[in-house]
Amino acid sequence: MTRKTPTTLRSARWFAPDDLRSFGHRSRMMQLGYAEEDFRDRPVIGVLNTWSELNTCHAHFRDRVQDVKRGILQAGGFGVEMPALSVDESFTKPTSMLYRNMLAMETEEMIRSHPLDGVVLMGGCDKTTPGLVMGALSAGVPMIYLPAGPMLRGNYAGKTLGSGSDAWKYWDERRAGNISDAEWRGIQGGIARSAGTCMTMGTASTMTAIAEALGFSLPGASSIPAVDSGHQRMSAECGRRIVEMVWEDLTPNRIATPAAFHNAALVAMATGCSTNAVVHLIAMARRAGVAMTLDDLDALGRTTPLIANVRPAGKDYLMEDFHYAGGLRALMKQLEDRLDCTAMTVTGRPLGENLIGAEVHNADVIRPLSNPVYHEGSLAVLRGNLCPDGAVIKPAACDPKFHFHEGPALVFDSYPDMKAAIDDETLDVTPDHVLVLRNAGPQGGPGMPEWGMLPIPKALIKQGYRDMLRISDARMSGTSYGACVLHVAPESYIGGPLALLRTGDIVRLDLAGRRLDMLVGEDELQRRRTAWQAPEPRFQRGYGYMFSRHVTQADKGCDFDFLQTDFGTAAGEPDIY
The missing domain is CATH 3.40.50.2300 (Response regulator)
Structure with a gap:
């Protein structure tokens, strides 16, 4: 590529010409206390x-x-x-x-x-x-x-603490009654230093x-x-x-x-x-x-x-x-x-x-390919009648027993409903249940919040359980872990298949086959589609209004459709004015 020269700098369009507009630009820079030698050429x-x-x-x-x-x-x-x-x-x-x-x-x-x-x-x-x-x-x-x-790194009582990950872990212990108020405050003050x-x-x-x-x-x-x-x-x-x-x-x-x-x-x-x-x-x-x-x-x-x-x-x-x-x-x-x-x-x-000269100084932190932490990469993409456009799971961060799992769905339509239910110790739930949160995607959240690591119900926490299969059209924090299926697309808020799932339906996760399905017949699903009604829009004005009308689904990156390269070109370069 040809090297730039002072006359071909983009900023020269503002500062170099001998015209009234550029006079104003230079004058205002001088108003800020700069001499022309500071910003010209x-x-x-x-x-x-x-x-x-x-x-x-x-x-x-x-x-x-x-x-x-x-x-x-x-x-x-x-x-x-x-x-x-x-x-x-x-x-x-x-x-x-x-x-x-x-x-x-x-x-x-x-x-x-x-x-x-x-x-x-x-x-x-x-x-x-x-x-x-x-x-x-x-x-x-x-x-x-x-x-x-x-x-x-975080620290409390001689223990190393990791952002997010240890917050979730110790919160479960607190919910189970295993963490005192003083210990909880100590963790709170030591996890972010x-x-x-x-x-x-x-x-x-x-x-x-x-x-x-x-x-x-x-x-x-x-x-x-x-x-x-x-x-x-x-x-x-x-x-x-x-x-x-x-x-x-x-x-x-x-x-x-x-x-x-x-x-x-x-x-x-x-x-x-x-x-x-x-x-x-x-x-x-x-x-x-x-x-x-x-x-x-x-x-x-x-x-x-x-x-x-x-x-x-x-x-x-x-x-x-x-x-x-x-x-x-x-x-x-x-x-x-x-x-x-x-x-x-x-x-x-x-x-x-x-990369020339790069070296590993601790082979337990950065493993050789012959001794990986996990034999595959961090993420897997699932498809099926619950997520025809895809969903994501992090296999290395969940118990391998959930890599193939069938269980009845326990469905929540909102985060507040879910939060209230999981703290109810009389909730009718077993470790085999599949917790489902919907209406938490790009439009439904709104903005696809990090709600996908649904808390384990309190009744199960007290019985010693710390993981179970969870599904949502939300995201989860990168510091989270567990058997969480995320980014279900298309999202339930716009009528994706997750909107048709009902409590008691059997859900099957087959990680090896990259499948996520509800075991419900097509005739029944069609009846549910016909009966489904779109919810009211989340926003009536402002940025949220624009967001909800132009955001793409998770499998497309959740960008605005009008900002992608195939939408058109921008006409904002200042040399046209």
């Missing part, structure tokens, strides 16, 4: 910062943005911080997933409408990675992704690993702990590198290729990825014009061993251990023969060159 880099005072994962980003801008200045660029929707996971109701597409739209339009030659995307908390990447892919300027990094994302292989670490495997992050960046000084150095390096990427005209379309998405999906399977990776990978691929499907992911899941021994799919370690064992470079080195090492990355070099 040098790359203008937008630093899209998803920091907020309610985003615990990004609490350090207020400082890290200064490291990024330092690197930009060192490389001869001009950095401008631009706040982006924070989409925090912990406090956003009903779910941050409702707003992933809003962040993607904001990112695309912010880049398109401002004098930016390149962008550094600062994210990490679950939906910020796909949201930022989706928007930047659509905008098309050079971009590099800076991951927030995991928090320190620093800035950074969940330190299990939850959705945050899954998605930052995927960003690195795609080639959008610096080698090794995805697992650096948030409070490690290496994170500051990496942030500055992102600033230096994005300036060079602008001069090289290294745009996202040169990186986001079918080979890159194959690499990312394969790496995701080997890490024990969150089930949420399915929705986000497909959405990002479609933004790049890559036709990735559930079947593609299932095929990789059947043949890719899980080799990252990190909770929840792994048994023993957390992300801090993974990083010091060699991180993602070491894991990808184990998979080198299965990866397309010619895929381009933000370094300007192919993936294979970035």
Whole structure:
């Protein structure tokens, strides 16, 4: 590719011409205290910062943005911080997933409408990675992704605690009466001890690993702990590198290729990825014009061993251990023969060159292919008369006895109904029952909340049971575990087959056959279809109104239909005005 020159920079359209509009642009920059030498003839880099005072994962980003801008200045660029929707996971109701597409739209339009030659995307908390990447892919300027990094491992009473995973575990023990108030408060204060994302292989670490495997992050960046000084150095390096990427005209379309998405999906399977990776990978691929499907992911899941021994799919370690064992470079080195090492990355070099010298420093944390944690990858895709367009399960994170299971359904039409019932110790339920939650998908949730890890009924908890088969059109946290079938498509809220299931119907899961079915005759199902009535829309106005009318189903990535590449082109480049 031809290198950029100062006159061909995108920002020159704003600042270079000798006309009234550009006079205004230069004047307003001077109003901010900048001289023309600060922003003329040098790359203008937008630093899209998803920091907020309610985003615990990004609490350090207020400082890290200064490291990024330092690197930009060192490389001869001009950095401008631009706040982006924070989409925090912990406090956003009903779910941050409702707003992933809003962040993607904001990112695309912010880049398109401002004098930016390149962008550094600062994210990490679950939906910020796909949201930022989706928007930047659509905008098309050079971009590099800076991951927030995991928090320190949790600790209470000498025990190591993992985000989410141990919260679910100890909550069950509390419900069973095995945890005192004092112990519960101690766990509460010890499970999250620093800035950074969940330190299990939850959705945050899954998605930052995927960003690195795609080639959008610096080698090794995805697992650096948030409070490690290496994170500051990496942030500055992102600033230096994005300036060079602008001069090289290294745009996202040169990186986001079918080979890159194959690499990312394969790496995701080997890490024990969150089930949420399915929705986000497909959405990002479609933004790049890559036709990735559930079947593609299932095929990789059947043949890719899980080799990252990190909770929840792994048994023993957390992300801090993974990083010091060699991180993602070491894991990808184990998979080198299965990866397309010619895929381009933000370094300007192919993936294979970035893996030179990578080593595993702890072979129990990052296993060799000959000694995997689980013989297949992290995810499996199911189909059947309950989910003709697909559903997802994480086999490595559930008891193998549920890999084939038949049992009667116990159906709940809403989360409040389910929550009230499972705490009722007189509930008529056995360990063989299949708990079902519906109306919790993209439109029904709304926004497909993380409700899919339905709690075990209290009566069964007290009898010692800790897992049972659960089915929903919702998602679950990447830190969750158990025999949970998720993302049932099409969702029940729009009349998918899950809407026809009734309490007492027998449900069969056949993992080996990749099947999920209700054992109900077609004549009876047709009668139920005829009787089914669509519920009232969730929204009457605003963003939710737009969301409910344009969001695609889980198997298509839950993106807005009008933002996918096959919908049309944008006419927002400023040179037409």
